[in-house]
Amino acid sequence: MSERTGNETTTTTLNPQMSEQAFAILGGGKIAYVKAIRSEDVHKLYPQAPEMEPGMHLFALHAADGTPILVTDTREAAIANAMTHELETVSVH
Numbered sequence: 277m278s279e280r281t282g283n284e285t286t287t288t289t290l291n292p293q294m295s296e297q298a299f300a301i302l303g304g305g306k307i308a309y310v311k312a313i314r315s316e317d318v319h320k321l322y323p324q325a326p327e328m329e330p331g332m333h334l335f336a337l338h339a340a341d342g343t344p345i346l347v348t349d350t351r352e353a354a355i356a357n358a359m360t361h362e363l364e365t366v367s368v369h
Contacts, residue, residue: 307340308363310354318347337365 315332318325321344337345337354345361348354358365 305339306362306364307366308345308358308361309338309340309366309368310351310358311336311338311368312351313347322347339363 313321313334313336314330315328315334316330318328318334321336325347332349334347334349335351335354336347337358339345346354346357348357355365
């Protein structure tokens with residue numbers, strides 16, 4: 277947003293932040309997101325997951341509030357799982 281006063285223009289950057297509670301109710305439990313991850317990051321999301329070979333490109337499916345749902349080797353499998361659970365998917369880069 278820009279505001280002009282006299283000969284000066286000031287720019288105000290809006291940085292709205294959502295609370296954890298707001299994220300938890302985002303999408304009413306019907307939205308999930310797909311994110312590309314590396315196998316080295318799997319244990320951060322799933323501490324109980326078995327050791328994986330480093331350098332693998334995987335895809336994680338998360339609820340809108342960030343709760344991990346699954347990790348798979350293809351984006352298509354993540355989307356198919358979301359569809360099975362009647363979740364609308366969005367991609368995160």
